Amino acid sequence: MRIDIVSVFPQMFESPFGASIIKRAADAGVVEIALHDLRDWTDDRHRTVDDAPYGGGAGMVMRPEPWFRAVEQLQESPPAGRVILLTPQGRPLTQSLVADLAQEERLILCAARYEGIDERVREHLVDDEISVGDYVLSGGELPAMVVVDAVVRLLPGALGSAESLLEESFNDSLLEYPHYTRPPDFRGWTVPPVLLSGDHAKIDRWRRAQRIRRTAQRRPDLLADADLTPAELEERGDPTAG
Ligand SMILES: C[S@@+](CC[C@H](N)C(=O)[O-])C[C@H]1O[C@@H](n2cnc3c(N)ncnc32)[C@H](O)[C@@H]1O
Structure with missing residues (x-):
């Protein structure tokens, strides 16, 4: 470009x-x-x-x-x-x-x-x-x-890892999930155990749920355009959920 x-x-x-x-x-x-x-x-x-x-x-x-x-x-x-x-x-x-x-x-x-x-x-x-x-x-x-x-930063080749764009805030009309790094316990504030579990499917589910919860709390205006599954809509108590 x-x-x-x-x-x-x-x-x-x-x-x-x-x-x-x-x-x-x-x-x-x-x-x-x-x-x-x-x-x-x-x-x-x-x-x-x-x-x-x-x-x-x-x-x-x-x-x-x-x-x-x-x-x-x-x-x-x-x-x-x-x-x-x-x-x-x-x-x-x-x-x-x-x-x-x-x-x-x-x-x-x-x-x-x-x-x-x-x-x-x-x-x-x-x-x-x-x-x-x-x-x-x-x-x-x-x-x-x-x-x-x-x-x-969206141009192919601009970022070291194109993966970092995938779950970024505003993609899919959702904010990003929270991040943690070492140490696992900082001043008594611990990292959510699921992130230390090594179970990637479970981590993915947790992150997805965090994205939805965060967006609902901070930017409910975005959620209307988010592609949520019927189960996710129900969990949110969305009145349009089947
Ligand atoms: C002092 S501003 C002029 C504002 C103008 N008198 C008005 O009330 O719309 C000078 C220039 O800064 C730029 N600018 C200021 N705020 C901006 C914003 N929120 N988004 C984009 N450009 C902005 C525009 O190029 C604008 O012409």
């Missing part, structure tokens, strides 16, 4: 992308990430990307021209990719949206600043608008990093 990121602060990405899974994936050729400075597509001496809002009001708005020039020039080398604007007004980023993005050959992420971006960019340049949560950040750079991190 190729990911292009356009921002007025491309240097913000260097440290998080220079470590751990993203760096390993880039070194292994699993992903190619290119950082672009929006100001390279301005045409005035001050490299201006913003202007006062029509109609008045606080703050500055990003002008459309540099965004159109940037994205259109990037798209001259195919594939055109999916152009994504990070915005608190976008659709919420979920694991299923991340999985969908991971299927793309190319993503072009637009990270805005100031009060936001001229509406014509939303309407005529971008394919998708994504939010990382119901709060307002000062820029789209952190949201773009979140998207890249979540997507890259």
Whole structure:
């Protein structure tokens, strides 16, 4: 996959992308990430990307021209990719949206600043608008990093063990089961005996039950989409269970 990121602060990405899974994936050729400075597509001496809002009001708005020039020039080398604007007004980023993005050959992420971006960019340049949560950040750079991190770890070859993706939180609309490691007794808090039993079928059943219980306690909203067996539904006292 190729990911292009356009921002007025491309240097913000260097440290998080220079470590751990993203760096390993880039070194292994699993992903190619290119950082672009929006100001390279301005045409005035001050490299201006913003202007006062029509109609008045606080703050500055990003002008459309540099965004159109940037994205259109990037798209001259195919594939055109999916152009994504990070915005608190976008659709919420979920694991299923991340999985969908991971299927793309190319993503072009637009990270805005100031009060936001001229509406014509939303309407005529971008394919998708994504939010990382119901709060307002000062820029789209952190949201773009979140998207890249979540997507890259799903790309084949990015993680040491693809198995770690299988039972992760939000897969199958369930949260993950609790983890334990050595020591078996820490300050009198012991590891559940089933995990020390060596009985893998029993461990699998315990983990599955923990996933369901945890999701019911913490994120009951997710359970509606989970694929539970009739026995699991009954155990939960679900009124729709046969
Ligand atoms: C200060 S915010 C602008 C918020 C805008 N005035 C509004 O009320 O919707 C500047 C930029 O940060 C990014 N941003 C802020 N919060 C975000 C979020 N929750 N998800 C995605 N991008 C966000 C967007 O690119 C946004 O244009």
